[in-house]
Amino acid sequence: MIHVRLHDGATRALTPASTAADLASAISPSLAKRTVAAVVDGQLADLIAPLPDGAAVELLPRDDPRALELIRHDLAHVLAEAVQTLWPGTKAAIGPAIEHGFYYDFERDTPFTPEDLPVIEKKMREIIAARRPFTREVWSRDEARAHFEAAGETWKLELLDAIPEGEPVTIYRQGDWRDLCRGPHMRHTGDAGTAFKLTHVAGAYWRGDATNPMLSRIYGVAFADQAALDAHLTMLAEAEKRDHRRLGREMDLFHFEEVAPGSVFWHPRGWRLFQTLIGYMRTRQEEAGYVEVNSPDIMDRALWETSGHWQNYRANMFLAQTEDDRDYALKPMNCSGHMLIYGQGTKSYRDLPLKLAEFGKVHRYEPSGALHGLLRVRSFTQDDAHIYCTPEQLTEECLKVNDLVLSIYRDFGFDDVRIKLSTRPESRIGSDESWTVPRTRCARRWRVRATPTRCSRARAPFTGRSSNMSCATPSGATGSAARCRWISTCRSVLGRPMSRPRARSSRLSCCTGRSSARSSGSPAS
Amino acid sequence: MLHRALFGSLERFTGILIEHHAGHLPLWLASVQVVVATITGAADLWAADVAETLREAGLRVETDLRNEKIGYKVREHALKKVPVQIALGAREADEETVTLRRHGAPETQTMPLSQVVQALVQEAEAPGGA
Incomplete structure (x- = not known):
């Protein structure tokens, strides 16, 4: 026993x-x-x-939330069987459960079209109604290889080769249809249920690598019951109605062109909206004691080498060379320009806090697959500012920034603001006190002031503690957003100490971290 | 030194605003706040007067004097999410009134122009941080 x-x-x-x-x-x-x-x-x-x-x-x-992944994975198998029954000779690649549903990738001379989906769905419902038992078999590698070779399933052979030595090769079978699969699955195809819908087709590279062949992917959504499926489909329809790319077209606000991927062509109505936002922010910042500056878009390589961007961020930068063989880069961040402005002339302790703001256009080379309407672009305008202050002023200035963010978000109707306060990383610069004191005081004040908000933790870059505030859009994209970071000690970009009297240890410092929520690299100081 | 960006990316923030409001931006943000559309050519002069008065009050206004059915005009401007549509026919021109259609409101309202100007100007003011 x-x-x-x-x-x-x-x-x-x-x-x-x-x-x-x-x-x-x-x-x-x-x-x-x-x-x-x-x-x-x-x-x-x-x-x-x-x-x-x-x-x-x-x-x-079946109604346990943990069974949902199985429902979706079972449906991926049912989808593959349906497709191969309808179009024999179609090669099946890979088909996992994903958030809200499942997909399966196929290789076929003509990619699937949305018109194919109802036909496939009908066949899937037949397979589900037949309640074919899922069985699990352990095969030898040779057996599996012979089977998939005979069937011409070249992608399955690649997957087979990727299974580490010593791990069993398992085959799941439903009726006569077999798949190389780790499992697990439920009892029979009937357990998958009927609360699913095939939603769209897309091209997808094998293993997500653009150097590999393009496969044809069919996506579906699936839930434990019809009510949950209906609710999800309603949400999708609502998100589609709100999609800013569609609304941007209908409202004649902007468009994109192949000559400038990820860069916006603003139409008169869109540009008016953009300028209204700038005008609003300009007023709010003036009231809060900021002064506006403007720094060059293109600056010499030497500056980017000093700031560390050249060594650590160059893959994301647009570079330019001129007839006189000088290397330039379009600014990916505004920080270095502000340092050079701050570094002009003598600064007294009495000048602090000094708040330099810029509506600066920055350029960052993002992978083309990551671009998404206005939400993910390659050139964008930051409402960027750097606040130069004494260590004693730091916490108060942090809180002022955060109050300003919350007040501004409220003006735009964003009440559900999430604050992420970063934790202290192992590898860091600056004294422990410079990390701890502002954190403790900010966190305490937020708990009192920032309702209704949600606070959570995120990891800080090594340069300084940061806070992010974001709001959610109905389409599920997390709204961008406000970011504040205090950087108390960094290697100087200019290396000039502040003038007497009472100059503390403050040296001009270079902002180095990610200056918006969306860059993919972090240049070092 | 503190580094901060409040909108973050203005492009991104614009996209989020559009989705958040499903295109129906509040009056102070709308690119075109009011469209003045005529039902008949007989209202053209009154439409020009109305538009001018609203512009002078600081509102962003367009006129639509095309020889099209009013239903067609209304649908077109609704698709572009213009928050306020004013329709003017012979009666409005005679009485020097305006008929107002707000997005989402089932009914139109007819009222004197001065009343409309006052209400819209107040609503179109940018918020100042509550």
């Missing part, structure tokens, strides 16, 4: 090689009917796998 421990703490004796299905039947027939999968020692598992002696077993009904 073997013994297994149940979720409620009870122990049950079973004959050796018993499965979770046997366990459910031994407890009660109604439980056996309800159970579609198991969690064995913390891992989702088939009902048909033999249970190890001493295992902790939890039996899952």
Whole structure:
């Protein structure tokens, strides 16, 4: 006999090689009917796998949230069977469960079109109605290779080769259809249910690598019941109605061109909106004691080498060379320009805090696949500012920035603001006090002031503690957003100490971290 | 030194605003705040007067004097999410009134021009940080 421990703490004796299905039947027939999968020692598992002696077993009904992944994965298999039944010779590549649903990639001479989806869905519903049992078989590598070679499934052969030596090669079968798969799956295709919908097709590179062949991907969404599916489809329809790319077209606000990927062509109505936002921010900043400056878009390589961008961020920068063989770069951030402005003339302790603001256009080379309307672009305008202050002024200035953010967001109707206050990284610069004091005071004040907000933690770059505030859009994109970072000690870009009297240890410092939520690299100081 | 960006990227913030409001931006942000459309050519002069009065009050106004059905004009400006549409026919021209259609409101309202100007100017003011 073997013994297994149940979720409620009870122990049950079973004959050796018993499965979770046997366990459910031994407890009660109604439980056996309800159970579609198991969690064995913390891992989702088939009902048909033999249970190890001493295992902790939890039996899952279909409506358990953890079964949702199985529903989606089962449906991916059903989708692949449907496609290969309808179009024999189509090669199946890979088909996982994903958030809200599933997909499967196929290789085929003519990619699938949206018109194919209803036909495929109908075939899937037939396969589900047939309640074909999922069975699991362990094959030798040679057997598997021979099978997939004979079937011409070249992608499966690649997947087979990627399975590490010593790991079993498992084949899941539903009726006559087989797939190379780690599992687990539920009892039969009927468990997948009918609360699903194929939503769209897309091209997808094998293993997400643009140097590999393009496959044809079919996406579906799936839920445990029709009500949840309907709610999700309604949400998708609403998001589609709100998609800013569609509205931008309908409202005649902007467009994009292939000659400038990720850069906006603003139409008169869009530019008016853009300028209204700048005008609003300009007023708010003037009231808050900022002064506006403007720095060059293109600056010499030497500056970027000093700031560290050349060494650490060049892959994201647009470079330019002139007839006289000088290397320039379009600014990816405004910080260096502000340092040079601050460095002009003598600064007294009495000048602080000095708040330099710029509506600066920055350029960053983002991968083309990451571009998304206005939300992810290659050239954009930052409402950037640097506040030069004494260590004593730091916390108060942080709080002023954060109050300003919350007030501005409120003006735009964003009440659900999430604040992320970064934690202190292992590798960092500056004294412990410079990290701890502002953190403690800001966090305390936020708890009082920043409601309704949600606070959470994020990891700071090594240069200084930062806070991010973001709001959510209905389409699910996290709204951008405000970012504040205090950088108390950095290697200087200019190396000029502040003038007497009472100059503390402050030296001019270079902003180095990511100056917006969206850059993909972080130049060092 | 503190480094900060409040909108972050203005392009991104604009995209988020559009999605947040589903294109129906509040009056102070709308690029075109009011469209003055005629139902008949007989209202053309009154439409020009109305538009001029609204512009002088600081509002962003366009006129639509095309020889099209009013339903067609209304649909077109609704698609562009213009928050206030003013429709002027012979009666409005005679009485020197305006008929107002707000986005989302089921009914139109007819009222004297001065009343409309006052209400819209107040609403179109940029918020000053509550």
